[in-house]
Amino acid sequence: MDRFEHLYSEMAKRVKPSDVREILKMMQDPEIISFAGGMPNPDTFPIDAIKEIANRVLEDDPVVTLQYGTTEGYNPLRETIAEYMSSQQVECDIDNVLIMSGATQAIALAAELLVERGKTVLTESPSFLASLICFRNYGAEIIGLTMDDDGVQVDMFEEKLKALRKQGIHPPLFYTIPNFQNPTGVTLSEKRRRRIIDLANEFDFLVFEDDPYGNLRFEGEHIPPIKSFDDSGRVIYASSFSKILSPGLRLGWTVADIELSRKLALLKQTSDVSANVFSQRIANEYMRGGYFDRQLPIIKEIYARKQRRMLSALENYFPKTSRWTRPKGGMFIWVELQKSIDTKQMFPKAIEKKVAYVQGSCFFPDGSGRNTMRLNFTHPADEKIDQGIKRLAELIELEMKSASA
Amino acid sequence: MDRFEHLYSEMAKRVKPSDVREILKMMQDPEIISFAGGMPNPDTFPIDAIKEIANRVLEDDPVVTLQYGTTEGYNPLRETIAEYMSSQQVECDIDNVLIMSGATQAIALAAELLVERGKTVLTESPSFLASLICFRNYGAEIIGLTMDDDGVQVDMFEEKLKALRKQGIHPPLFYTIPNFQNPTGVTLSEKRRRRIIDLANEFDFLVFEDDPYGNLRFEGEHIPPIKSFDDSGRVIYASSFSKILSPGLRLGWTVADIELSRKLALLKQTSDVSANVFSQRIANEYMRGGYFDRQLPIIKEIYARKQRRMLSALENYFPKTSRWTRPKGGMFIWVELQKSIDTKQMFPKAIEKKVAYVQGSCFFPDGSGRNTMRLNFTHPADEKIDQGIKRLAELIELEMKSASA
Structure with a gap:
């Protein structure tokens, strides 16, 4: 055909x-x-904030705004994100932050980094459709892990890892949406977040923490990201401006260990050079100028x-x-x-x-x-x-x- | 390490x-x-045009401008590009056009479509460094083809194809920058453009025509794109807004046969969902409002x-x-x-x-x-x-x- x-x-x-x-x-x-x-x-x-900021960055510094940007991202925005993440209990600095053309790109690059035919990826079951499609496109076998009201069931997760190990299967990646999960809305408990880090260390895999909804909490206490418990640099944290600013601007970010960030940046370089610089400056002013806190x-x-x-x-x-x-x-x-x-x-x-x-x-x-x-x-x-x-x-x-x- | x-x-x-x-x-x-x-x-x-247009699209239609866009691109811009390409002797309609997050993304998606370990890719020698890196990342063996002042030497190209065929090697892709090539500045003659189509048909490969510089002609006659001679849908044409508007907006486009466009869109979907919608609207107004013709x-x-x-x-x-x-x-x-x-x-x-x-x-x-x-x-x-x-x-x-x- x-x-x-x-x-x-x-x-x-x-x-x-x-x-x-x-x-x-x-x-x-x-x-x-x-x-x-x-x-x-x-x-x-x-809308008004975006209009105001767009005008200002084009007025103040059109040359940087309209020129090619670096693959890692616009440095002032990386700095802003590093500070923001620190306020979310994720200790990091600018070198750990990459600005992505949306969180979807972060998922795709993580797949490119870790997934290929013959590899097994672990996800929650159910999980985000686009991520499942992405992992499958890269050739992964996907194994879904059972959830309850506190997120993925970690005891069964461990049993699964042991069973896979016996079969000689070594998954490089566990993909999770810890807050208000897509599709279930379920949030992973703090205890389980810590346990996942232990499992990652013991069974030698990386965790992709996809967190586009974490700051859309209507009630209850903020639970620190899995990344905040990550003592061994095994978590790639990703979030997005799509739900807190605008999806049309196509911006997200990752926070990861320096080795992983370098590899992701190399993959991003051939993928699209850099995220949109105009958008990055709008996002930076949005965070810095108090707009985000009001919005x-x-x-x-x-x-x-x-x-x-x-x-x-x-x-x-x-x-x-x-x-x-x-x-x-x-x-x-x-x-x-x-x-x-x-x-x-x-x-x-x-x-x-x-x-x-x-x-x-x-x-x-x-x-x-x-x-x-x-x-x-x-x-x-x-x-x-x-x-x-x-x-x-x-x-x-x-x-x-x-x-x- | x-x-x-x-x-x-x-x-x-x-x-x-x-x-x-x-x-x-x-x-x-x-x-x-x-x-x-x-x-x-x-x-x-x-700069002034961008400022004016940015304000206008945020004023007139902020909802579409800031919302998710479709993977194929913002339809009015696809339409604009289809008309523009027709003015360049490339007959096409909106279904043939995809809006990319820069032409680099078009190269990366074409590589994803056609290149993997064990595949051989043909390029001009010398050729654009980023494309060579991209093809290598995807696992290609690259064979460079000799150039002279009229571009790639097509007789030697044919000899190479015959020699490869004898060795059982079947390259799926020839990558070329026909106008003011990066790095040499050389332009491929019309005669050779036609001949490349014949070779593609005879030896069954696709052509990626990377044309970011085509409209930056200071003297001499415009030569129609290879795509304009493409009677069998074997050419993926790509160009960019980076050199005629702004690289910071990260926008490019492809024109391809409907089957290839569909595949590229599916690959783009998991890659970054869609190009920046705000940028796409700016680019569309830039082309439609006479700004481009003046600039x-x-x-x-x-x-x-x-x-x-x-x-x-x-x-x-x-x-x-x-x-x-x-x-x-x-x-x-x-x-x-x-x-x-x-x-x-x-x-x-x-x-x-x-x-x-x-x-x-x-x-x-x-x-x-x-x-x-x-x-x-x-x-x-x-x-x-x-x-x-x-x-x-x-x-x-x-x-x-x-x-x-």
């Missing part, structure tokens, strides 16, 4: 369009209430309100046989329906009813979780949340009836 | 810092006159002036035993010194004399060309060009004397 298939690399041959993404792309009907995406709400964008509470208030609304709609409309998470932050609620419901099969009917979600099974490395779904509460308008959850509940009731008929 | 080496992928193990890049990084002394980089001159940046002659005038200045300085100061190219555009002049001079060994002495260039040998896949150097004329200030060339000429005279002593 593809005339040039025989010329492609093994990786390119593996790369296939994802069902879910193709579905999301086609979903252009404005009447559909979508809980499917993972987009921040535009109401959270600090973050606004963002959290908007999202907390939307989440409360979704939780109460679920309470009001969803069948009693379903269960869902009540995350203390982030962007997603995870729903488990009764076993007879298959959310993938149900999806076309949901689209007919003008409501969308993501089927849970695509987040499971083994394709299980057929009765689960991920709901995003950050993007839809408040009043749409009630309507959409009601539509979805009606559909589920119908499905349950036809299943028991 | 690297504690985690044993966990790395084969690719990551191959990736090493480049000597040249490390040297360039250390070259912070402001007294050094550098002909080494490949940066556009900040005088060419349309391009200004850029060309500045560069033509600097090039004349460098050519006359070379004429005035360089020894009669040296030869150099007189490109009709672009950013570089290529110098061949007498055989006894080794430009790599001479480099530390040049730094002492406060002048810098890039040693030619690093552009040759086989490391030859020890008596050559690349000189960039776009970045240094006009008066520095004379001074720098004079310093360099004095050094070369000294080297010649010590060689003949």
